[in-house]
Amino acid sequence: MRTDPPDELIMHLEHDQFVAETSRPVARAALSSRTIAALWALRVFVVLVSLMVIYTFVEQLS
Amino acid sequence: MSAREAVAPSPLLPQPLLTDEDTARSHDRARVHHARTHRKRWYLLWLLVGPGILAMLGENDGPSMIAYASDGAQYGLGFFVPFIPILFAMAYVCQEMCMRVGAVTHRGYGELVLQRYGRVWGWFGAGDLTLTNLVTLVAEFVSIRVGLSYFHLGAGVAVALGLTLVVFTLSGGRYWRWERIVLGMALFNGLFLAAAILVKPHVGALVSSFDFAPFPSGSFNTLLLLLASTIGATVTPWMIFFQQSASADKGMTPGDVKHGRYDTAAGAVLAAIFGIGALVAGAALLAHGGSGIQGFAGAGFPEALKHVAGGAAGAVFALGLIEAGAVAILTISASTAYAAGECVGVSHSFNSSPRGAAVFYAANVGVALLAAVVILIPGAPLLSIVLNANVLATVLLPVSLVLMLMLANDRGLMGAWANKRSTNVIGIAVIAFVGLCGAAYGIDSFLQTVHLVGS
Numbered sequence: 001m002r003t004d005p006p007d008e009l010i011m012h013l014e015h016d017q018f019v020a021e022t023s024r025p026v027a028r029a030a031l032s033s034r035t036i037a038a039l040w041a042l043r044v045f046v047v048l049v050s051l052m053v054i055y056t057f058v059e060q061l062s
Numbered sequence: 063m064s065a066r067e068a069v070a071p072s073p074l075l076p077q078p079l080l081t082d083e084d085t086a087r088s089h090d091r092a093r094v095h096h097a098r099t100h101r102k103r104w105y106l107l108w109l110l111v112g113p114g115i116l117a118m119l120g121e122n123d124g125p126s127m128i129a130y131a132s133d134g135a136q137y138g139l140g141f142f143v144p145f146i147p148i149l150f151a152m153a154y155v156c157q158e159m160c161m162r163v164g165a166v167t168h169r170g171y172g173e174l175v176l177q178r179y180g181r182v183w184g185w186f187g188a189g190d191l192t193l194t195n196l197v198t199l200v201a202e203f204v205s206i207r208v209g210l211s212y213f214h215l216g217a218g219v220a221v222a223l224g225l226t227l228v229v230f231t232l233s234g235g236r237y238w239r240w241e242r243i244v245l246g247m248a249l250f251n252g253l254f255l256a257a258a259i260l261v262k263p264h265v266g267a268l269v270s271s272f273d274f275a276p277f278p279s280g281s282f283n284t285l286l287l288l289l290a291s292t293i294g295a296t297v298t299p300w301m302i303f304f305q306q307s308a309s310a311d312k313g314m315t316p317g318d319v320k321h322g323r324y325d326t327a328a329g330a331v332l333a334a335i336f337g338i339g340a341l342v343a344g345a346a347l348l349a350h351g352g353s354g355i356q357g358f359a360g361a362g363f364p365e366a367l368k369h370v371a372g373g374a375a376g377a378v379f380a381l382g383l384i385e386a387g388a389v390a391i392l393t394i395s396a397s398t399a400y401a402a403g404e405c406v407g408v409s410h411s412f413n414s415s416p417r418g419a420a421v422f423y424a425a426n427v428g429v430a431l432l433a434a435v436v437i438l439i440p441g442a443p444l445l446s447i448v449l450n451a452n453v454l455a456t457v458l459l460p461v462s463l464v465l466m467l468m469l470a471n472d473r474g475l476m477g478a479w480a481n482k483r484s485t486n487v488i489g490i491a492v493i494a495f496v497g498l499c500g501a502a503y504g505i506d507s508f509l510q511t512v513h514l515v516g517s
Contacts, residue, residue, distance in 0.1 A: 012091035014315055017168045019081045019409075022310075025177040026169070026475065042461055043186060049457050049501050052508035057450045059511045061443050 086413035087313040090238055094318070110321035111328065112241045113164075113308035116393055117157055117301045118150070118329030119248040122336055123390030124205020124383055125198070125451050126295030127254060130337050131344030131363055131379075133288065138348050142292070142341050143271040149296035150334040152492045154326055156297055156463060157305050159470040159481070159489065161322040164309030166479045171306040172404035175465050178472065183465060188405045190458045191299050192429070194451075195398045198300070199433030201451040202394065204444045205387035207437065212364040212380035221434040223384075224391045228430045231392055232423060237311045237412035240396075248389045251332070253382035255339035260375035261346035261367065268342065283510060286503035287453070293499055294452025295337070297492075299462045300397040307400035311411050316479055343379055346370050391430055399426035456500040463493045 015021060031039075080088075090109075097106040133142045160171065167174060172191075176184025207220040231243050305326075314322060347366050364383070368376030396412075402425035403410020409419035416423040436442055467489050470481045481489070 012095050013084065013088045013313070014168070017084075017087070017313060017315070019083050020079065022168050026167070026174065027178075028180070029178045029472065029474065031179065039183070039461075039464070042464060045501070046458060046461050049504035050454065053450065053454055053457055053504045056504075056507045056511045057446060060446055 082415060082418065083409065083411045083413040086236055086238075087311075087411075091313050094313075098317075107321055107324065110312075110314070110318050111325040112245060112312060113305045113314075114157060114161060114322060114326030115329035115332065116241065116244055116248060116308065116389075117160075117305040118153065118326070118333040119251045119336070120244075120304070120390050120393030121153070121296065121298060121301055122251050122254075122333045122340075122386060123198070123202055123394075124208070124387040125201040125448050126337070127340040127383065127386050128205070128363065128448070129291050129295045129452060130340040133292065134341040134344030135347040135363075137288075139267060139271040139341065139345050143268065143338055145292065146296075146337045146341065147334045149293060150330040150337070152495070153297045153301070153333075154330040155485070155488050155492055156466065157301060157326050157330075158323055159466055159485070160302050160306040161309045161314070161326055162319055162479055163466070163469050163476065164306035165314035165319050165322055166316050166477070167475050168310045168313075168315075169306075170310055170400050170404045170410065171303050171462075171466065171469070172401040173407075174306075174469055174475070176405055178469070178475070179465065184405055187299075187303075187462060187465065188401045190462065191303055191401050192398060194299055194455045194458055195394050195429060196433060197447060197451045197454055198298070199391060199394055199430060200436045200444070201448040202387040202390045203433055203437045204448050205383050205390075209364065209380040209383035209387065212368075212376060217437055220387075221438060224388060225427075225430060225434055227388055227392060228395055228427055232412075232416075232426060235413070235415050237308075240412045241308070241312065244389060244392050247385065247392075250385040251336045251382070251389070252339075253378050253385060254336045254343065257367070257375055257379040257382060258339035258342035260378060261343050261371040263342045263346070283503070283506050286499065286506055289499045290456045290503040291452040293496055294454075294456035294459075296333075297459060297463075297496065298452075298455040299459055300394050300455075302462050302466055303401050304393055304397035307397070307404065307410070311400075311413065319479070340382070343367060343371075343375065346375075391433075395426045395430045398429040399423070401425075453500070453503060456496060457504050459500065460493055460497040463489075463496065467493065 094106065094109050096102075097109055130142070130146070163174070164170065172184060172188055175187055203220055203224055206224055207217050210216070210220050210223075231240050234240065309322060344363065347363075347370055364376040364380035366376075367379050399422045400410050403419060403422040406421050408421045410422045411419060414422065436447075437444060467481070467486070470476065470489075471486065473480045
C-alpha cells in the first residue's frame with residue numbers, strides 16, 4: 001500500500017534508500033575485454049572443477 | 063559522474079511515495095538516529111549488530127561443526143586450533159566488503175552484479191547459490207535429525223521443526239523481528255563451547271596447540287579434503303549474498319559502516335571460539351577410536367561423547383547440532399530468497415508483506431521445503447550429500463568472491479568507500495587460497511576416481 005510520506009519518517013531514510021530509488025537499476029559498467037575474458041576463463045574453470053566434484057560424488061554412490 | 067548519480071532524480075522532483083517497506087525501515091532508522099544523536103553508544107551498537115553475527119554464526123552450521131569435530135577426532139588439536147581463527151579472519155575480509163557494499167549502495171549482491179556486470183553473471187551467481195544452498199540445506203536437516211536422534215526423535219520431527227521455524231520467523235513482516243529471533247537462536251551456538259568445557263580438555267595441550275603444529279599426516283587427497291571442507295565451513299557463497307542483502311534490508315548507511323565492522327568482527331570471533339569448541343569436543347574422542355567417527359557416519363558424535371565424557375556432553379553436543387542446523391536453515395533460506403527477488407527484479411525484503419513480495423517469501427519457504435523433502439526420501443544418500451556440501455561451496459566460491467571484489471572496488475558505486483590497496487591485496491590472497499584448495503581437491507579426486515592417479 002502506498003501512502004503520502006510523513007516528513008518525520010522520510011528524514012530518517014537516505015534518498016537512495018527509498019524503494020522507489022533502489023528499484024531503478026544502476027548503470028551498466030564498461031568492462032574491458034581482458035576483464036571479460038578473465039571472468040569467462042574463471043567461470044569455465046569453476047564449472048569444470050564442479051563437474052569433477054559432482055562426478056566423483058556420483059561415482060562414490062555406486 | 064557515478065553510476066548511482068547517473069540514475070538519481072533531480073532534487074526538483076517530488077519526494078518518492080513511501081511503500082510499507084520504506085515505512086518499516088524508516089521506523090528502524092529513527093531509532094538509530096535517536097541513539098546516535100543522544101550518544102547512546104551501547105544501544106546504537108545493539109541496534110546495528112545483526113547481519114555480520116548472523117552470517118558468521120549461520121556458517122557455524124551442522125556440516126561445519128561436524129567437520130571441526132571430525133578434524134579433532136581424527137587429528138587432535140595441533141593444526142586446527144590456530145587454523146580456524148585464520149580462516150575466520152579470511153571470512154572477515156570477505157564479509158566486511160559485503161557489508162560495506164550493502165550499506166553504501168543499499169542494494170543486494172545479486173541485483174548489483176546483474177545490473178552492473180550483466181544478466182549472465184547475475185544468473186550464474188544465482189545458479190551457483192541455489193545449487194550450493196539446496197545441498198547445504200539438506201545437510202542442515204540431516205544435522206537436526208542427527209541431534210534429535212540422540213533424544214530418540216525421528217526425521218519427521220526434524221522436518222517439522224525446520225519448516226515451522228522458517229514460517230514462524232517470516233510471519234512478522236519485519237526485518238527487525240526476523241533478525242532478532244534468529245540472532246537469539248544463533249547465540250546458542252555457544253553450546254559447542256559448553257560441550258568443549260564438559261569434556262574437560264587438557265588446558266596445556268590447548269595452549270600449546272597455538273604453536274601451529276605441522277600439517278596433519280595422511281594421504282594428499284585426505285589433506286585436500288580437510289582443507290576444502292574446513293574452508294567451506296568458514297566462507298561460502300550464501301554468506302556473500304546474505305550479508306550484503308541483509309545490510310541493505312536493515313537500512314544500513316555509510317555512517318553505519320564502523321558498527322557494521324564491529325558486528326562482522328564480533329561474529330567472526332564468536333564463530334571461531336565456538337568452532338574451536340566443536341573441535342575440542344571432537345578431540346576428546348581422539349584416544350577412543352575417534353578416527354573411526356568421520357563426518358556423519360553412524361551419526362556418532364553425540365553418542366560417542368556420551369560414552370567418553372558423560373551424558374551431559376553428549377546431550378549438549380546434540381542440542382548444538384539442532385541449533386546449528388536450525389539457524390543455518392533460516393539464514394540460508396533467506397539468502398536464497400534475497401537472490402531470487404533480486405534476480406527476478408521484484409520486492410525482496412522482510413519488511414514487505416507476503417502479498418507484496420510473493421517471490422521472496424515463496425523462495426524462502428520453497429527452498430527449505432525442497433530440502434526437507436529430500437531427507438524424507440528413503441535411501442537418499444544423505445551422508446554423501448553432507449560430506450560434499452562444504453566442498454562444493456568451496457569450489458564454486460571464487461567467482462562470487464571475484465565479483466564481490468570488483469563491486470567493492472567500483473568507484474562509480476562506492477565512491478570514497480571503495481577498497482583500499484591493502485584490502486585488495488588480502489582479498490586477492492584469500493581468493494587465490496580458496497580457489498587453489500578447492501580446485502586441487504576437485505581435480506585430484508576426479509583423477510583418482512577415473513584411475514589416472516593412485517590414491
